Amino acid sequence: MFEAPTIGIIGGSGWLGRSIALAMLDKAFVQPDALVLSNRSASHPFADSRWSQVPVTHDNQALVRRCEVVILSVRPEQFADLQICAENRLVISLMAGVPLEDVARRTGSRQVIRAMPNAAAEIGKSYTPWLVTPQVTDQQKTFALRLFETFGSADQVFSESHLNYLTALVGTGPAYPALLARTLFEHAVNSGLPPDVARRAAHAVVVDASQLIGNGHSVDELLQALISYRGVTAAGLEAMIAGGFDTTIKAGLEAATSAASSMNPFARSADTIEGPMTR
Template identity: 40%
Template sequence: MNVSLRIGVIGGAGWLGSAIANSMLNAGIVTSEHLSLSYRSAKPERFPSAFWTKDNQELVDRSDVVIMSVRPQDWDAVSIDANQKLLISVMAGIRISALQERHKTERVVRTLPNAAAEVSMSYTPWIASKAVQEHDRDIVKAIFSACGIQDEVKSERDIDHLTGFSGTGPAFPSLLASAMMEHAVGHGLSVDVARRAAVTLLKGTGRLLEKRQECPNDIVRAFVDYRGVTAAAIEEMRAAGLNEAVSRGLTVAFKRSESMGDTS
């Protein structure tokens, strides 16, 4: 990757923009001197050698690549002319055509990293417009490989589906961990012990799945076939509608992402 590449992050003061910037710096994709970030209120103390500005157009003019990292509901307030530069959006629901029209560039990539980018463990699906060239794709791959794992997908519909799946980041595993902790504390365990147990459980599961490269369903089946304590719990959770609840939640998230695109 060319370290003289100039990259700007609109919304660089936010948690996701900041996480992406930090990952790029750590991976050597950009130097602090060639990194521009925008903020809305108080200037952050992070990245003191980078260029900070409240003027998003000034950021664009200083950059070869622009990352749009604002909340979808705040996008209407962002008025920039990208002047055919590579524009990478990390906003949920905002479609490529809308980004092209508003920001005057045909070179647009729509991505969806998640909160785990902060620890370089995000899963980021992305799709590029027809005008995006191979060297542009190399930049996108480098940026989001630095944030974790990245995949180019086939359609914006895939991105909409993954918005409520991988785009949720730690939310769903944390929801399960929270329910398990609540049950444990209700049965006399201390909050500290319950939290350590839940966090270690999630960390161990992730590492085990990565190391063994098995489908999660294969692991569940192995425990069910063993017919022990875990099997009894799995069968009770399924009988209570766990799978259906997950499916309904993901469906609602998918429809919400699609509707955001319809109104953008």
């Protein structure tokens, strides 16, 4: 069944759902007629005529009936109003903070995967942690990993708490680098640089120079090498650290993790996938 299943994306015209759909199509992971999208208006989300064969509907249950795999790409508060029966389907939830047990209970599927891609899926650079119920088969896990790798890289994790933490760390996508870029930009402008120059300089630091990380250079190696010169970079790094840079970042991650753990609209939580899910 999972050699070439029909895949449905509920919320397929949203930013994330649309990005994942396009990645699967561009990589030929799924054929256009084996992908079904649903949205409120049933309007087609793709301008590219190559994908005009992709069916679009506003009837979520009709999508479920046509598909072996159902991807839920909706906001958690929207899921509270979503009424589908997806028994005997593989359900992949992309919703932050909604535990596996609640997805299973509300969809009728015991084969559920929680995954947390981010906005970098749009450029094929998402990092996607994922978690499964015990009923998900090895074949389905292999399929899911291949699907996630169409828009980046992925790791399986084994507890809800780990997935919630990674939601805070990587589910935020470009938000943390964007905040750093804005701070660098604002300081440069306040120091008298023309805005265009300041913007390009901040971009060069956050986007371009950061590509050295992982390209033959570990984080620790880079920091140690730059600090050891005892020059301009060392002065900047040491002042940032002394000013509480590390503490501020960690506080932000703690707050984001707390939010990810408490945003479930059904007010349920689970640290692991033990208990009712093993029935």
